[in-house]
């Protein structure tokens with residue numbers, strides 16, 4: 001009996017040689033987690049570089065989830081039929097009959113993953129094509145058809161599909177280890193996080209607020225952003241760190257035009273310590289070279305010098321318009337667009353130094369006692385898990401309830 005299913009084509013995992021087994025395992029685990037909680041059991045079957053999903057769940061619901069799992073390059077809603085050429089032809093006719101092709105043309109592309117199938121790919125395509133032509137009166141056009149029917153002969157079944165949706169591509173999350181993302185409320189850092197996830201980094205997040213000198217709006221946005229991003233990665237921690245007092249100390253210690261870069265140096269030190277505690281091996285930021293004064297080459301280098309770990313900048317070569325488009329595509333733009341009180345604007349000097357060197361920060365940071373400050377900031381951090389069910393962070397964190405409720409409003413506003 002013909003039934004609908006979803007085909008997931010494995011992306012780069014396929015190229016992994018000796019490590020392929022480990023990558024495939026991660027991919028399957030992430031897939032299972034992504035499908036958790038759908039109202040019905042989904043059967044997952046994998047043979048070589050294709051995974052097939054079947055079950056009583058509407059295909060749309062499955063697609064929504066799997067299109068966000070990094071590691072799958074192409075996703076095809078499909079019909080599965082028995083390995084009988086006539087059944088394949090019937091299904092092809094059914095597929096095109098249900099689909100408005102207009103006066104358009106079609107092509108059948110067949111391939112065999114089961115080389116024992118008695119018919120060659122070309123013969124099967126010809127047979128199916130002839131039937132469609134005869135029954136629906138559509139013309140064949142092999143060079144630029146308006147619809148393409150893909151016929152894939154597998155071990156137990158034959159799959160037919162007319163739609164090829166792009167998957168996330170990239171590598172399964174976790175394949176490259178862990179990272180800590182410095183997440184602001186802006187457009188850039190969530191896009192950078194998504195890029196990092198797509199290259200296999202499992203991400204946790206740290207967000208700095210200007211508390212006690214600013215309100216909680218940026219924390220609400222950070223929470224809402226992380227929740228959006230946990231659709232690409234199963235689960236993530238968000239650390240919210242109140243930076244205001246330390247920012248004030250830097251200003252009092254005479255940071256002047258160095259204020260913003262000094263804050264960044266402090267941020268990477270805090271993030272680096274968090275990374276050490278969670279086993280992360282890199283930091284990720286949304287910096288793009290030259291976008292603003294704090295992102296000149298020398299300022300980036302001055303920040304790097306303070307970081308105990310490599311600072312990855314996936315958006316280094318991106319233009320702002322490219323970043324905004326990507327933010328729309330991955331679903332974070334609506335949240336980033338909302339107003340907030342960004343800690344970086346607090347105490348920002350009228351002109352930010354564009355050409356700094358690490359040496360300029362020695363006296364300033366000694367006055368502040370950076371080591372101690374990092375420890376104090378981490379003691380005051382609040383940890384949340386925005387991808388989880390309500391209540392789970394509430395137990396371990398005072399104030400978590402408020403942040404979650406605020407994020408809820410943010411999201412409602414972002415969606416409206």
Ligand code: ATP
Nearest residue numbers: 182183184186187188189206207208285286287294
């Ligand atoms: P974004 O759009 O991500 O805010 P931006 O273009 O506004 O970036 P900056 O404000 O200079 O650029 O920030 C550069 C990077 O520093 C951010 O992408 C982010 O990784 C990090 N960062 C800045 N502010 C914060 C913050 N409050 N908390 C955590 N990370 C931050």
Ligand code: MG
Nearest residue numbers: 184185186342
């Ligand atoms: Mg910003």
